[in-house]
Amino acid sequence: MAETRYIKAVNQALKDAMRDDPTVFLIGEDIGAAGGSFKATRDLLDLYGPERVYDAPIAEAAITGIAVGAALTGMKPVAEIMFMDFITLSMDMLVNQAAKARSMFGGQGSVPMVLRTPHGGGLNAGPQHSQCLEAWLAHVPGLKVVVPSNPADAYSLLRAAIDDPDPVIVVENKALYAMKGEMPDTPERIEIGKARIARPGRDATVVAYGAAVGMAEAAAEVMAAEGVEVEVIDLRSVQPWDEACVLESLSRTHNLVVVHEAVEAFGVGAEIAARMADIGFDELDGPIVRVGAPFAPSPFGKTLEEAYRPNADRIVAALRRTLA
Amino acid sequence: MAETRYIKAVNQALKDAMRDDPTVFLIGEDIGAAGGSFKATRDLLDLYGPERVYDAPIAEAAITGIAVGAALTGMKPVAEIMFMDFITLSMDMLVNQAAKARSMFGGQGSVPMVLRTPHGGGLNAGPQHSQCLEAWLAHVPGLKVVVPSNPADAYSLLRAAIDDPDPVIVVENKALYAMKGEMPDTPERIEIGKARIARPGRDATVVAYGAAVGMAEAAAEVMAAEGVEVEVIDLRSVQPWDEACVLESLSRTHNLVVVHEAVEAFGVGAEIAARMADIGFDELDGPIVRVGAPFAPSPFGKTLEEAYRPNADRIVAALRRTLA
Amino acid sequence: MTPKERAELYRRMLTIRRAEERLQKLFADGLVPGFLHLSIGQEAVPVGVSSALTEADTVSSNHRGHGHTLAKGVDLTGFFAEILGKATGLCRGRGGSMHVADLSKGMLGANGIVAAGLPITTGSALAHRMQGKGNIAVVYFGDGALAEGLVHECLNIAKLWSLPILFVCENNGWSEFSPTERQLATSLDRLGKAYGITYREVDGNVVEEVARAAGKLVAGMRKAPAPAILECRTTRVRGHFEGDRQDYRDSDEIAALDARDPIRLCAEALMAAGLDDAALAAIAAEVEAKIEAATEAALAAPLPEAGDILADVYTRAEV
Amino acid sequence: MTPKERAELYRRMLTIRRAEERLQKLFADGLVPGFLHLSIGQEAVPVGVSSALTEADTVSSNHRGHGHTLAKGVDLTGFFAEILGKATGLCRGRGGSMHVADLSKGMLGANGIVAAGLPITTGSALAHRMQGKGNIAVVYFGDGALAEGLVHECLNIAKLWSLPILFVCENNGWSEFSPTERQLATSLDRLGKAYGITYREVDGNVVEEVARAAGKLVAGMRKAPAPAILECRTTRVRGHFEGDRQDYRDSDEIAALDARDPIRLCAEALMAAGLDDAALAAIAAEVEAKIEAATEAALAAPLPEAGDILADVYTRAEV
Numbered sequence A, B: 001m002a003e004t005r006y007i008k009a010v011n012q013a014l015k016d017a018m019r020d021d022p023t024v025f026l027i028g029e030d031i032g033a034a035g036g037s038f039k040a041t042r043d044l045l046d047l048y049g050p051e052r053v054y055d056a057p058i059a060e061a062a063i064t065g066i067a068v069g070a071a072l073t074g075m076k077p078v079a080e081i082m083f084m085d086f087i088t089l090s091m092d093m094l095v096n097q098a099a100k101a102r103s104m105f106g107g108q109g110s111v112p113m114v115l116r117t118p119h120g121g122g123l124n125a126g127p128q129h130s131q132c133l134e135a136w137l138a139h140v141p142g143l144k145v146v147v148p149s150n151p152a153d154a155y156s157l158l159r160a161a162i163d164d165p166d167p168v169i170v171v172e173n174k175a176l177y178a179m180k181g182e183m184p185d186t187p188e189r190i191e192i193g194k195a196r197i198a199r200p201g202r203d204a205t206v207v208a209y210g211a212a213v214g215m216a217e218a219a220a221e222v223m224a225a226e227g228v229e230v231e232v233i234d235l236r237s238v239q240p241w242d243e244a245c246v247l248e249s250l251s252r253t254h255n256l257v258v259v260h261e262a263v264e265a266f267g268v269g270a271e272i273a274a275r276m277a278d279i280g281f282d283e284l285d286g287p288i289v290r291v292g293a294p295f296a297p298s299p300f301g302k303t304l305e306e307a308y309r310p311n312a313d314r315i316v317a318a319l320r321r322t323l324a
Numbered sequence C, D: 001m002t003p004k005e006r007a008e009l010y011r012r013m014l015t016i017r018r019a020e021e022r023l024q025k026l027f028a029d030g031l032v033p034g035f036l037h038l039s040i041g042q043e044a045v046p047v048g049v050s051s052a053l054t055e056a057d058t059v060s061s062n063h064r065g066h067g068h069t070l071a072k073g074v075d076l077t078g079f080f081a082e083i084l085g086k087a088t089g090l091c092r093g094r095g096g097s098m099h100v101a102d103l104s105k106g107m108l109g110a111n112g113i114v115a116a117g118l119p120i121t122t123g124s125a126l127a128h129r130m131q132g133k134g135n136i137a138v139v140y141f142g143d144g145a146l147a148e149g150l151v152h153e154c155l156n157i158a159k160l161w162s163l164p165i166l167f168v169c170e171n172n173g174w175s176e177f178s179p180t181e182r183q184l185a186t187s188l189d190r191l192g193k194a195y196g197i198t199y200r201e202v203d204g205n206v207v208e209e210v211a212r213a214a215g216k217l218v219a220g221m222r223k224a225p226a227p228a229i230l231e232c233r234t235t236r237v238r239g240h241f242e243g244d245r246q247d248y249r250d251s252d253e254i255a256a257l258d259a260r261d262p263i264r265l266c267a268e269a270l271m272a273a274g275l276d277d278a279a280l281a282a283i284a285a286e287v288e289a290k291i292e293a294a295t296e297a298a299l300a301a302p303l304p305e306a307g308d309i310l311a312d313v314y315t316r317a318e319v
C-alpha cells in the first residue's frame, strides 16, 4: 500500500498498460513532450518513444477517428481529449463510428479504444472548460463510460478500460487530480459495470460517481452525527451501471438520493431515478431526490462556481427531504 | 380548416416566417434548388432568392456556426441538418456557442437561431440515419427543443421557434412527414414549454412527444375498449417541458407511462420519470414505466426496425404493468 | 499489363456493374430496405485501385460503397444478403447498403457519414505504420466530401506523420442534387499542394489508368510510408440514390455518359488488343451466373430474428 | 500615417500591454479566477487591424483575446471587472478572460474553443453582406488553430459566398507547449492559394505594417464583399497561460523576443519621427492612470450574487 495522487495513478495505469501490451499507444494534444495539460502522460514519451506516444495537432475529431481506425486495425489506442467540453467535436466519431461498428457490422470485430477526458469544475475554468457531459455518452448503445472517484479506481478502471474490447470513455475529474489515496500493491482488477459500496448504511442510499462520491461521504458523516446511517454507492461506471447493486441497497434502505456534478436535468441521475421508480417502486418510502448542477452553464467566478457545484450540504438537504 | 401534410406544414411555416420577417433566412445542404432532402424547403429559393436561401457545402459544423454568428449579428437563421444523426458534427456550435452565448456574456444579447432536423426510424435508413438524440440537447442549459407530433403543431412550433429569441432545435420526425392532419385557418400560436392533452382520461397518464404521441393514442384506444381511460399528453417541447401539466395529470390518474422513440436508457423519458418520482411521488399508485427503443443501434432491416421501434402494443403492456 | 490481367479487371468491373443492376431491380421491386446509392459508371476506380492491394491492406468507404466492397474481394452472396437485410449478410443484416463491411478482407466499412471514412482510414494507416508490415490503407470519398473539415484534418496529420494512406477521390461532379462546383472553392490538386502530398489525377473511367497510377503510388507507400492522393474523374450515371429522377441534370450531360462508360471503354481496349466477342460474352456469362446464384441464395436466406437486435452491441455479454 | 495617428496606435498598444501586465500581477496575487492567456508581444495585431474597423464591424476572438477586445474599444473597467469575475464585468462576471464580449461594440466574444470563432465570424460576415451596409467581420485565431477542420470549412464557404470576412492569424509559432511546425504540414499562404483567397503576410509586431495591410484589405472588402487572409508573424512572450514556466522554450528564442517587442518598435519609430521622451512618457502616464483607475474600480466592485447563476440562460423568464 502506498499513497498516490489520482493523476499519478492515471499515469501509472498508462505506463503499465503500455509495458504489458505493445499494441497500446497514446494520442492527444500536448501529451508527449509536455506530458499532457494535467500531466497524465508525463514521461511516457521518454519511456516509449514517439512511435507509441503521438502529440497530435489540434483536431479532436481526427484524433478520435484515428483511434477508431487504429482500433479496427489491431491496435489499442488511448486518446486524450484535453477537456470533456471538446468531445463536442468528437461526437460523430464516438457515436456514429466507435459505438456502432461492432453491432452494425454484425459482430465481426470490435473497437478496443479508450478515450480519456476530464470533466468537472473547481478550477474556475468557466462554461466551456467545466462541463460534465457523460449523460450523452451513456445514452449511446455501444459505448461504455467509467468515472473513477479516487486514485485506486483511477488506476484500475483505466486498466479495465484498456483491456476492454469495446470503446470505453474514461471520465476523470479535474478537481480530483490532486487527490491523494491508497494504492494497493496489487491493484484491484475491476469489472466495468460493478459498483462499490463506499460506505454501508441502512437508512438511505446515496448513489454517486466521480467527485460526487466524496461529497456524498461527507454528507453521510453529517447524517451519521444525527443517527441516520446513509449508504453511499460509488457507481464507478455509468454505462453500464450496476442496477442490481442499487436495487439491493434500496430494498434495505427504502430511500434514494442520486448525486452528480453534471447538470441535474436530463443527467445520469435521471436514468437511475427513473429505473428505480420502475423496478424499485415497491421499495420506495419517499421521493427520489436528485442533486446536481442547476440548469445553467457553469459560471467561472469563484463564488458562483461554488454555488453551482453540488456539495455535502445539498446532499444532506436532499436526504432530509426524502426521509421526511 | 384544410387538410395538409406534416412536411407541407413545415414548408408553409418557413414561407410565412420569411414573408413576415426579412431577417429570416435558410441555410442547409441541398435546401435550395433541390428543395431539401425531404422537401421541407421546396419552392423557397424561387420565392425568396439566393440571398435568403443558402445551399451550403457539406459542412455541418460550419453551417451551425454560421447560424450562430448571423444570429448574433441581427439575423434569424433557420438551419437544416439533413438527419439528426449529423448533429454529432454540430455539437460544439450548439452546445459551447449557441447555448451559452447569452448567459456567459451576461445577458447582453441572444442567439435567435433555429435548427431543424429530422429524427426517427421507419425508413429503414439504419444506424446512422435514424437516431433520436434530443436527450443530449435537453441536457444543455440555453437550448430549447421542440418535437411536433402532427402537421398543425409542425407549423405552429416552427413559427414559435423562429420567433423565439433563443436557440431552438426543431426535431421533426421522418416517419411523420407524410402524415395528414387538419391545419386551422388561423394557426394556433403555441408557447414553447406548454404541453397539450391529446386525449383526456382518468385512469393513467401517458406522456409522449413526436411520433410516440400517435402510438400512445392507439394504445389508449385499446385500453378504452377494456374500460381503462388513458390520458395522453403530447409534450410538444422537451426543453423546457411542461412539468406542471404532467404533475396535474398524474395527480388525477396516479399512474404514469412515458414513451418515446429514442433509446429508453438515459432518454428524455428518464427525466420525466425521475422528476415525477420526486415531486409526484405521493401521487403514484404504481411504478413509472418507460417505453423506448432498446439499448442497441437502430437496425436497418424491415423486421428488425419494426421490432426496435416502440409501438402501441408495448405501450399497452406498460400501462398494464403500472396499473397491475 | 497482360491481356489476362486486363480481362480480369474487366471481369471485376462487370461483376460490380451486374451486381448493382441486379440491386437496382430488387430495389424497384421493393426488396431492398433503406437507401441505395449505386456506383454505376464508377466501377473502374475501385477495381483499378484494388489491383494494387493485398488482403491485408485496409480500405474504407462512403455511402456509395458497393464497388469498393466487391473490389476488395468480399463474398458475393454475403454482400447481396446484407443489402437485402438477411441474417446471412456480411453484417448479419444489421448494416445494409451503407454499412457493408468485411473485416476479414480488410474492408472497414461503407459509411453513412460523409467524410467519416477519412479519419478511420488515417488511424488504420497509423496502425499499419506501427505494425511495420508494409500494409497500406485506402479511403474512398466523393468530391462533395471535400467541404467537410475532417478531410483537411486528415490530410494534415497523414502528411505530418508520413502515414501510408491513399486518399482516393471519386470526382463525379455531383454532391447529391448539386453540382459540386457550387460547393467547393478549392480542388484536390490545390489541397495536395497546400499539404505537400503527392497528387495524381486520372481518368477514373479507364481502369488501366487507375490501376497504373494506384500501383505506382501504393508501391512507393509500401517502401516509404507517406500519404498520396489519387483523384479519379468519373461519372455518376444513376441518381444520387435510387428513386432520384435526376430532374436537375442536363439531358446532354446524361447522354454523354455512355461514351465514357468504363466497362465499354475496357471492352473496346480488350477488343483492340485481340479479345473477341465470344471471349467477352464468356466473361459476361460467367459473371451473370455468379450474380444470379448469389442473388438467389440471398433472396432465399432467412431474415434476422428480432431478438438479434441486442446482440453484439458489446463484445462481452452484458454485466 | 500622421504622427498623431501613429502615436494613437502606440497609446492603444500600451494600454493593452499595461492592462495585461496588471492582470499578470493580479493573477500572481490569486485574484484572477480561471485561466489567463496573455497576449504580451502580440499587441500590434489587434491595434493595427482595429484601426481599419468601425464600431459596426464585428470581431470575434479566441482564448488569447484581451488585445482583440480592448482594441475594439470596450470599456476598460468593465473589462477588468469581467476578468476578476465581478458583477460589474462586461459579462456580469460569468465569462471571464476566455469569454469577454461586448456586443454593443461589435465584439462577439473571446472563445475557449480553438477555431470556434471562425464559423461564428463567417456567419456574422454573411449577416453583414445581407444587411448591405458595408460592414465587415474579423476573426482572430492562432497558428495552432489551423489544424482544426473548421478553419477549412470556413475558408471554403467564405470564398464561395464572397463574404466580407478578414481572417487574421496571429502566428506566434506556438500551440500551447508545442512548436506549431510540428502540428502543421501546411501554411496559411498555401491554404490561401488553395481556396483562391487574397493573402497578405506582415510583420505582426510592426503596428503600422499591420494597420496598412488591414486598411487596404478592409477597404476592398467594404466595396466588394470578399474574404481575405492577413497572417501576422508575432511573438508570444509569456507562457501559454499564466503559470506556464515555458521550460520547453529555448533561452535564445526568449532572449530574442525583446528586440521584436511591438511597443519598443513603435516607440523607436515615433522617436525617429520626432517625438521626444517626454511625449512618450506623457502617453505612458495617461495609460497607466487609466489602467490603475480601472483596476481599482474593478477590484472594489461586488461579486455576483449566487442567485444570478440562473439568470439569462434564456431571454424570457422560464415558462
Ligand SMILES: Cc1ncc(C[n+]2csc(CCOP(=O)(O)OP(=O)(O)O)c2C)c(N)n1
Residues within 6 Å of the ligand: B029, B058, B060, B082, B086, B089, C063, C064, C112, C113, C114, C115, C141, C142, C143, C144, C145, C146, C170, C172, C174, C175, C176, C180, C236, C240
Ligand atoms: C455528414 C453528412 N452530411 C450529409 C450527408 C448527406 N449526403 C449523403 S451523400 C451526400 C453527397 C456526397 O457527395 P460526394 O461526396 O461527392 O459523393 P457521391 O454521392 O457523389 O458519390 C450528402 C450530402 C451525409 N450522409 N453525411
Ligand SMILES: Cc1ncc(C[n+]2csc(CCOP(=O)(O)OP(=O)(O)O)c2C)c(N)n1
Residues within 6 Å of the ligand: A029, A058, A060, A082, A086, A089, D063, D064, D112, D113, D114, D115, D141, D142, D143, D144, D145, D146, D170, D172, D174, D175, D176, D180, D236, D240
Ligand atoms: C477545441 C479545442 N482544443 C484544444 C484546446 C486547448 N487549447 C487552448 S489554446 C491551444 C493552442 C492554441 O494555439 P494557437 O491557436 O496558435 O493560439 P496561441 O495560444 O498561440 O495564441 C489549445 C490546444 C481548446 N481550447 N479548444
Ligand SMILES: [Mg+2]
Residues within 6 Å of the ligand: C142, C143, C144, C170, C171, C172, C173, C174, C175, C176, C180
Ligand atoms: Mg460526388
Ligand SMILES: [Mg+2]
Residues within 6 Å of the ligand: D142, D143, D144, D170, D171, D172, D173, D174, D175, D176, D180
Ligand atoms: Mg500560436
